[in-house]
Amino acid sequence: MSTPARGVQSSGGAGGVELIKAVPVRHPGRWVGAAFILLFVALAIQSLVTNKNFRWDTVGKYLFDVLVLQSIGWTLLLTVSSMVLAIALAICLAFMRQSDNPLFRYVAWFWVWFFRGTPVYTQLVFWGLVAVLFPKIIIGVPFGPEWFSVNTETVITALVGAIVGLGLNESAYLAEIFRAGLKSVDNGQMEAAEALGMRRSKIMWRIILPQAMRVIVPPTGNETIGMLKTTSLVLAIPFTLDLTFVTNTIANRTYLPIPLLIVAAIWYLVITSVLMVGQYYIERHFGKGVDNVMKAPVKEKPPATTDPILKPRGNNLA
Amino acid sequence: MPDSTYKAATPKPLVEIQGVHKFFGDHHVLKGIDMTVNPGEVSVIIGPSGSGKSTLLRCINLLETLSAGRIYVHNDLIGYREVNGKLHDLNTKAIAAQRREIGMVFQRFNLFPHKTALQNVIEAPTQVKRQSKAAAKLKARELLEMVGLSDRANFYPAQLSGGQQQRVAIARALAMEPELMLFDEPTSALDPELVGDVLEVMKNLAKSGMTMIVVTHEIGFAREVGDTLTFMDAGVVVESGNPREIIANPQHARTKEFLSRVL
Numbered sequence: 290m291s292t293p294a295r296g297v298q299s300s301g302g303a304g305g306v307e308l309i310k311a312v313p314v315r316h317p318g319r320w321v322g323a324a325f326i327l328l329f330v331a332l333a334i335q336s337l338v339t340n341k342n343f344r345w346d347t348v349g350k351y352l353f354d355v356l357v358l359q360s361i362g363w364t365l366l367l368t369v370s371s372m373v374l375a376i377a378l379a380i381c382l383a384f385m386r387q388s389d390n391p392l393f394r395y396v397a398w399f400w401v402w403f404f405r406g407t408p409v410y411t412q413l414v415f416w417g418l419v420a421v422l423f424p425k426i427i428i429g430v431p432f433g434p435e436w437f438s439v440n441t442e443t444v445i446t447a448l449v450g451a452i453v454g455l456g457l458n459e460s461a462y463l464a465e466i467f468r469a470g471l472k473s474v475d476n477g478q479m480e481a482a483e484a485l486g487m488r489r490s491k492i493m494w495r496i497i498l499p500q501a502m503r504v505i506v507p508p509t510g511n512e513t514i515g516m517l518k519t520t521s522l523v524l525a526i527p528f529t530l531d532l533t534f535v536t537n538t539i540a541n542r543t544y545l546p547i548p549l550l551i552v553a554a555i556w557y558l559v560i561t562s563v564l565m566v567g568q569y570y571i572e573r574h575f576g577k578g579v580d581n582v583m584k585a586p587v588k589e590k591p592p593a594t595t596d597p598i599l600k601p602r603g604n605n606l607a
Numbered sequence: 608m609p610d611s612t613y614k615a616a617t618p619k620p621l622v623e624i625q626g627v628h629k630f631f632g633d634h635h636v637l638k639g640i641d642m643t644v645n646p647g648e649v650s651v652i653i654g655p656s657g658s659g660k661s662t663l664l665r666c667i668n669l670l671e672t673l674s675a676g677r678i679y680v681h682n683d684l685i686g687y688r689e690v691n692g693k694l695h696d697l698n699t700k701a702i703a704a705q706r707r708e709i710g711m712v713f714q715r716f717n718l719f720p721h722k723t724a725l726q727n728v729i730e731a732p733t734q735v736k737r738q739s740k741a742a743a744k745l746k747a748r749e750l751l752e753m754v755g756l757s758d759r760a761n762f763y764p765a766q767l768s769g770g771q772q773q774r775v776a777i778a779r780a781l782a783m784e785p786e787l788m789l790f791d792e793p794t795s796a797l798d799p800e801l802v803g804d805v806l807e808v809m810k811n812l813a814k815s816g817m818t819m820i821v822v823t824h825e826i827g828f829a830r831e832v833g834d835t836l837t838f839m840d841a842g843v844v845v846e847s848g849n850p851r852e853i854i855a856n857p858q859h860a861r862t863k864e865f866l867s868r869v870l
C-alpha cells in the first residue's frame with residue numbers, strides 16, 4: 290500500500306491508478322417511461338389550474354377559517370392524547386406479555402385479541418353509549434359499601450370517550466410493536482446488565498427499552514400518522530369538533546364539498562409532514578451508537594467460534 | 608473477624624462449589640462439580656466445547672440456576688437463603704446484591720451499544736451504587752487508562768475493535784469493585800492478533816491480586832498466570848491442580864488427548 294505505484298503515472302486517475310471509464314448500457318425504455326410520467330404530471334397540473342370546479346377561491350377562503358383552525362387544534366389534541374394513552378398502555382402490555390406471572394400474560398393477550406379484533410368504529414360507538422350501559426360510576430369496596438358515585442355522562446364526555454376509545458384500540462396494535470421491539474434486543478444485554486447487579490426495572494428502562502426504540506419508533510410513527518386520520522371517525526361518539534367533521538359541516542352548508550375536502554386534505558398533509566420531521570429526530574436520537582456511526586478505527590469481523598481443533602468431539606453445548 | 612488469627616495458615620476460600628448439578632431438560636450438563644477458589648487466586652478452567660465449563664461459570668452469578676448442590680461466595684449461599692435445612696429462593700433485590708460482588712466478562716462482550724465506552728463503565732456505579740456522576744467518571748477514566756483505552760472514552764462500541772470492546776467490558780465489570788471476576792471465554796470471539804491485548808489486561812489484573820475464574824482455550828495464559836488449572840469434560844472435573852504440572856504431565860488420558868489437540 291505504501292509503495293507508490295510505478296508505471297501508471299499522470300493518467301488522470303486517483304493516486305496514479307487508471308480508473309475505468311466504460312460506455313454505459315443505453316436504456317431507451319426508461320426514457321419512454323419518463324416521458325409518459327411527465328406527460329401525466331403536466332396534464333394533472335393543467336387540470337388543477339384550469340378546472341373551475343376545484344373552486345380554489347373557496348379553498349383559499351376556508352383554509353385559514355377560524356372554525357377550521359380550531360378543528361385542527363381538536364384533531365391534534367385527539368391524536369396526541371390518544372397516542373400518549375396508547376403508548377403508556379402498550380408498554381404495560383408488552384411487559385405483561387413477558388411476565389413470569391401467567392395471569393398477566395393471558396390478560397395482555399386477551400386485551401390485544403379483543404381490541405384488535407373489533408372495529409375501531411364499533412368501539413367508538415360503544416364509548417358514546419357507555420352512559421346507557423353504566424349510568425353511574427361508583428367508587429367503593431367491591432361487593433361492599435359505596436363511598437362515592439358520579440354520573441357517567443359527566444366523566445365520559447364526548448372528548449374523553451373519543452380519547453379513551455381511540456387510545457384503547459391503538460394500544461393493542463402498539464403493544465405488538467413494542468413486543469417486537471423488546472424481542473429484537475440481544476439476550477446478552479439483559480445478562481450483562483444482570484451481572485452488573487442492576488434490577489429488572491432499571492434494566493428495562495435504561496438498557497433494553499432504549500435499544501428496542503430503534504425498532505419501535507418507525508412503525509409507531511406510522512401508527513401516529515394513521516391515528517391522525519382515524520380521529521375523523523370520532524363522529525361515531527359523536528364528537529363534532531374535529532377537522533373532518535367541521536369541514537364537512539361547512540361543505541354541507543355551502544353546497545361546496547370538493548373545495549372543503551381539499552382544505553381538509555391540505556391540513557392533514559401539513560400535520561403529517563410535521564410529524565415526519567419529528568419522527569426523523571426521534572429516530573436519530575435512538576439510533577445513537579448504532580446507526581450512522583462513523584467507522585473510525587479497526588473494522589472487525591463478527592465473532593466466530595475459534596476452536597476448529599475441538600470440532601471432532603462433536604459435543605455442541607457451550 | 609474471629610478467624611483472622613489463623614487466616615495465614617489456611618485461607619478461607621472465596622468461592623466454594625459443592626456437588627453442583629445442572630440439567631437442561633433431560634440433558635445432564637454438570638454432574639457433581641466440587642471446586643474451591645481462594646482469595647487472590649487465578650483459577651483456570653479448560654475443556655472441550657460442551658464440557659459444562661461455561662455453564663458452571665454462569666451458575667456462580669445465577670445466570671443459570673442450579674439443579675442441585677451449593678455455591679458459596681464469601682460464605683454467602685448464592686441464590687438461596689437456608690433456614691433449618693430448607694432452601695428459600697432469594698428475591699430479585701437480594702440476587703442483584705449478590706451479583707454486585709461478582710464481575711463477569713462475556714465471550715461476546717455485551718457492551719451496551721447505545722452508550723459510549725465511558726457511559727458503559729459508569730452505568731452500574733451511578734445506577735446501582737448511586738455514585739455521583741463526577742466520581743464515577745473519575746474512576747471510569749482510571750479504569751479505561753488501566754485497560755489502555757483512555758483515548759477511546761467517547762467512542763461507541765460499534766467504533767471499537769473486538770479487543771477494545773472486550774477491554775471496555777473488563778473496565779465496566781471492575782467499576783463495581785467486585786471481589787471476584789468471572790471470564791467466560793473472553794478471547795474466543797477475537798481475531799488472533801487482538802487476543803494478546805486482552806490477555807495482557809487480565810494478567811495485570813491477576814498481578815494486582817484479583818480473584819479470577821477464567822474459562823478459556825488459552826493454554827499459554829493458564830500456564831503463565833493460573834494458580835490452579837481444572838480440566839472438565841462431559842460435566843465432570845477430570846483433573847485439577849498446578850497448571851504447569853498438569854500441562855507438562857497430565858495424569859488422565861482424556862486430559863492428555865485434549866492437551867495434545869490444543870497445544
